[in-house]
Amino acid sequence: MATERNTAQRRAILEGLARTAGFISARDLHAAVGGQGTTVSLATVYAQLRRLVEAGQVDVVMTERGESLFRRCATDAHHHHLSCRECGATVDIDAPLLERFTAELGERTGYDDLSHVLELTGRCPACRAQ
Amino acid sequence: MATERNTAQRRAILEGLARTAGFISARDLHAAVGGQGTTVSLATVYAQLRRLVEAGQVDVVMTERGESLFRRCATDAHHHHLSCRECGATVDIDAPLLERFTAELGERTGYDDLSHVLELTGRCPACRAQ
DNA sequence: GTTTGTGCAAATATTTTGCACTTGA
DNA sequence: TCAAGTGCAAAATATTTGCACAAAC
Numbered sequence: 181m182a183t184e185r186n187t188a189q190r191r192a193i194l195e196g197l198a199r200t201a202g203f204i205s206a207r208d209l210h211a212a213v214g215g216q217g218t219t220v221s222l223a224t225v226y227a228q229l230r231r232l233v234e235a236g237q238v239d240v241v242m243t244e245r246g247e248s249l250f251r252r253c254a255t256d257a258h259h260h261h262l263s264c265r266e267c268g269a270t271v272d273i274d275a276p277l278l279e280r281f282t283a284e285l286g287e288r289t290g291y292d293d294l295s296h297v298l299e300l301t302g303r304c305p306a307c308r309a310q
Numbered sequence: 311m312a313t314e315r316n317t318a319q320r321r322a323i324l325e326g327l328a329r330t331a332g333f334i335s336a337r338d339l340h341a342a343v344g345g346q347g348t349t350v351s352l353a354t355v356y357a358q359l360r361r362l363v364e365a366g367q368v369d370v371v372m373t374e375r376g377e378s379l380f381r382r383c384a385t386d387a388h389h390h391h392l393s394c395r396e397c398g399a400t401v402d403i404d405a406p407l408l409e410r411f412t413a414e415l416g417e418r419t420g421y422d423d424l425s426h427v428l429e430l431t432g433r434c435p436a437c438r439a440q
Numbered sequence: 441g442t443t444t445g446t447g448c449a450a451a452t453a454t455t456t457t458g459c460a461c462t463t464g465a
Numbered sequence: 466t467c468a469a470g471t472g473c474a475a476a477a478t479a480t481t482t483g484c485a486c487a488a489a490c
Binding site: 240242244249264273278281282286289290291292293297298300 | 370372373374376377378392394401403408411412415416419420421422423424425426427428429430431432433434435438
Binding site for chain 3: 183185187190222224228245246
């Protein structure tokens with residue numbers, strides 16, 4: 181039985197994920213965790229993320245460029261957000277348009293049990309001003 | 311104006327894609343093309359695929375492992391895919407609704423340089439029938 | 441004390457790039 | 466002719482792995 185050890189690095193990574201609103205790359209998570217007290221190697225970030233994904237505690241999506249993005253699984257209500265790729269500021273988004281879109285899609289394609297992941301990134305007004 | 315030159319390599323790559331039923335990786339396409347008379351370098355396969363993708367003549371999807379898969383496609387517009395989580399079958403989706411949504415979002419939030427990752431999964435009619 | 445996790449550096453895999461050479465129009 | 470395309474090898478990017486050491490239990 182593989183019991184997870186409660187190491188300082190694992191704690192730091194879980195906190196980093198908890199502090200993050202949406203999806204985050206391994207590289208960015210590594211940077212975010214490094215900013216705090218503990219230092220964690222990138223290899224350990226990957227190792228922990230892999231365990232968390234296997235345990236079903238973390239979600240993964242692939243960007244178009246082949247980069248994996250991770251987030252702790254949300255059990256709460258389904259919603260989306262837009263986050264600034266420079267400063268990390270996030271804005272919540274009500275997406276009735278998107279929900280309608282998926283519903284329509286099911287009818288048109290014959291697929292059912294549809295689910296979607298939408299990750300939006302951009303540059304916020306403050307960062308743009310610089 | 312970028313006019314595409316009709317090189318032997320480009321022809322071989324297009325024929326390779328035409329001979330392929332579904333999606334194919336750059337590596338496999340390179341191997342398939344090499345089997346025929348002409349030899350084409352892997353770098354050229356990538357270069358041509360990139361042009362074809364930019365021209366909207368070829369589709370790309372990402373595997374879970376971050377490998378790009380290509381296939382010649384009918385639609386020219388930017389679009390996404392809905393894939394069956396059981397058998398992997400993929401359907402093209404034109405998403406003018408989504409594009410409009412992101413454009414609107416930019417105006418409403420003041421964010422610019424928006425990009426999105428949209429992952430759609432469901433169960434296809436064939437798998438549902440079982 | 442044993443087993444799991446960590447960190448480093450090196451390996452792997454995919455894709456891109458710099459640059460000299462070739463070729464299509 | 467000459468810009469666009471090609472091929473090679475090297476670089477860039479993302480992720481994994483081997484192995485010695487450290488730490489959790």
